[in-house]
Amino acid sequence: MDISAFIPPDIDANGQEEDQRADPSLGTAIVNTQILTIFNYKGNQVYVYGALSNENENKLTPQKWIFYFVPIMMPVQMADDPNGSWVISVRNEVRAKLMLSNTDVEVLALKAIEKKYAPDEFQYSKFWTVAPLMIDSIKAYVVKGGNSPVEGVYSNPITHPNGQEIIFRKDLIISTINSVPCFLLTNDPCEVLNLNIDDDALNVLKGKICFPLSDGSFIVKPGFKTGFICLRDLLSKKTEERLKQLRSTKTQSTTAAPMNNIPSSSPSSSPSLTPPRTTIASAPQIAASPSSDIVATPIMEHRRYFLNLLKSWCSNHKDDFLSDSFDLNEGKDFILNVLYDQNNDLKVNVKCNCNKSITLAMKDGKMQLSNYQKHLRSTNCSHIKAIKKMNGEQKKISLQQSKDASSSSTSVTLKA
Template identity: 30%
Template sequence: MSLRDDKFIDFVKEEAGHVAVALLEVQGINCVKLLLMTDNVFSIMDLKSKSSNDFKNKYGYMQDDGTFVIQPGIKGNVQYRIDLLKKKCIDDAKLAKLSKRNQLLSSLDTTTDTSSTIAKATSPVPSNSSSEIITSKSSNLSINEHKTYLIDTLNSWCEKNKSKFDLSQLSLVEGQHYFISIFDDLSGALKGNIKCCCKKSLSLTIFRGKFQLSNFYRHLQDFRNGNTCNTIKERIKIHQLTSSTTPDNQQSFATPNTMLH
């Protein structure tokens, strides 16, 4: 893509032939960048200049009104090569972006590992070993590790937030109440989605190499903005009504066994 002058001309001649070379040379196009920046390489056929007559007579057809059009075979050949070059530029840009992303993740990986080492050296060992496993994972996780991390994080959120719903127990089960999907897209970028039992699907963002559940949390509890899961909201109302009519106001609450179809 960085070829210029003679090397560029030799490349064009080898790929598209001497006619394509003549078309570019007569317009002063001597590199890939200039070729892609030219809106219409065939506009020379519309040029009202005697200096272009030789080219137009040799490689074009004169119409009844005196104007010229380039031969279809030449136009198709050159346009095909231009389209290939444009596609290569797009592919190269995607690869560069992916490479930059991988370098950033690698840098975050190193920072996370260093911070984890310092924390372990200065902090007492927690009694809950599973929590340590979750927080000390690097950003280079497998798909299964990403999924496990999300499930554990959501379970922790349920435990911490059950009192907000006036519940003694709040549990959400993956594969029953929500569905996690983690995959690589066409460019190789890691993507994640979570689908609720009410059929609402939400994209998951990545922060420091790990997927975040902030969108799903809002879906579960943001009553004011109307983003709450209707299925879960209805179950909470039922629980609150039941609690008000029973002696024990600390009934446990598990979300409904609603499945997606």
């Protein structure tokens, strides 16, 4: 039998599951026998199977019967973790602890089995063996919301596990930002500093560019975060200028080449009824192509276009966010990435402060805000939830202060 267990996705920095996946899924099993019975454990159905020997060579000796149930694959808190998390990071490794079974599950399984037999048979239940199905192999992944494996984390295969609990150890692939294109394609270079990773080099870096918080976490100093945003803008501008130079050089060489192909005429040459054919590449035609128009638009102009669109959208949706001055700011509420790929196609990505990354669609060389708007309207964004909650509380305070001021004014009028 082969069981594939997936660690529940959307794990936060403390190794905890997010709300939408609070109940971990059971392991799945493939067996060649009929289900004997089913019982419930913490809202999940657990399937129980009887060994083939129960109906064959051991049919007349019930005290030898054996039963199996599907391993429950539920998280177990790490004993050495002060926060009681079931997923932790240790240096360059992610560790997760799952249990196949426990005493409560085995008792529930035995009670469910007893109901399937007559009294003269289940009187031997104290001799029965009730255990998790034997596993040939199991592999765990850290996955995203779409159930695709997270880049940079190896899967962890385990063969023939024989304990009630399993600790998966998944090595992290450490990579550095060692080029300008790599930096421009990185959504947030500071993101790794928010992770709870026990790494000496990372801890030294945190001590230099982060403020420690009372709960043990870190926050990147605003100056460094703004510096990364400015560096991204400058590198994007320099990259765009370099692309323009390359395109200009290519265009000049293309238009200059046909001049050598114009045939020379001499008095001795006889006239021809068919004029010589000369192929000339026209520079204006290249400049007029749609793709060149898109590429010619500076990245900074695309950024301004996005920010103006977003500002207008925020202004039109103040009521939805319970604030008369609702606005979203780059670096605080989101990170905007605008760049051209190797094919000179514009790529725009917005990373919300909730860590969700949204790719914007393009139409006629202009970015469309619809995907980001959909995210802002959704109920899954923790950052927008926090903004609405804060705005709602401020509105209640303002309303109460207004009522108190009105009551005070009425009281003074009556006394007069």
